[in-house]
Amino acid sequence: MAGSTDPQDYTSDIYDLMLAHQGVQEFLDAVVRLSATIMAPADVVSGITYRNGRRMVTLVSSVPEVDVLDELQYDAGDGPCLTALNTGTTAVVDDADVDQRWRGYLRSVADHGYLSMMGMPLPLRARNDGRGGGRSAGAASINFYGADRAVFTPERQRIAEAFAASAGAALSLIVKVNDTSEQNAHMVAATETRSAIDVAVGIIMAQNRCSQQEAFRILRSSSNNQNVKVHTLAQLILERASNPAPAVPHTENTAQNH
Missing domain, CATH: 1.10.10 (Arc Repressor Mutant, subunit A)
Structure with a gap:
């Protein structure tokens, strides 16, 4: 339901995806495709980063180029999505050409044709089944790349936050109900x-x-x-x-x- 900032609206959409795609990878594929459309009509691509300990990986992306941009950020050791993972807060870049943070990385992003970025935490609920010590297995974020400047307005940030809240809750549940050994693998x-x-x-x-x-x-x-x-x-x-x-x-x- 693009354009809505009510998390309940996205809860319905996300849980429909969960029922249709009960495997983690299939569910993530569907979520990332939907996440790229909620910013319409802006030209936006997206991916989901997962961190387990010190290792980070792009679990899924809406286009292959997102994997490249994410890898550049992991190599740089800092950037919007890593800031979102480390602080639990949203990080926004309105203009990659002039933003003074993460200069080397943002130059590469601009070279790929993207001028706006947003890294947003994907909240994962802690496990309470006695096997996870009351903690989630890792941390995740949704990373958005926009072709134009100033794509991620306060309104679009609220939309993404509502989406991330629903997606994180559903992902936590789908991981819990699937076989533990399968998810570990x-x-x-x-x-x-x-x-x-x-x-x-x-x-x-x-x-x-x-x-x-x-x-x-x-x-x-x-x-x-x-x-x-x-x-x-x-x-x-x-x-x-x-x-x-x-x-x-x-x-x-x-x-x-x-």
């Missing part, structure tokens, strides 16, 4: 995605004799060109690395030098 797999990306970057560094920053640039450029998620491409690189003639992405200049 899901979260372990999500955090291992980051390790796959790190290894893939190392492979690219070795093959191209380049820096870590340049290797990640090659990886995300190839991801954009092939329209696949960064972690999907990283896993493909790891699979190919076990073959006699591994194939990893090269830049045009690098290919000419070899």
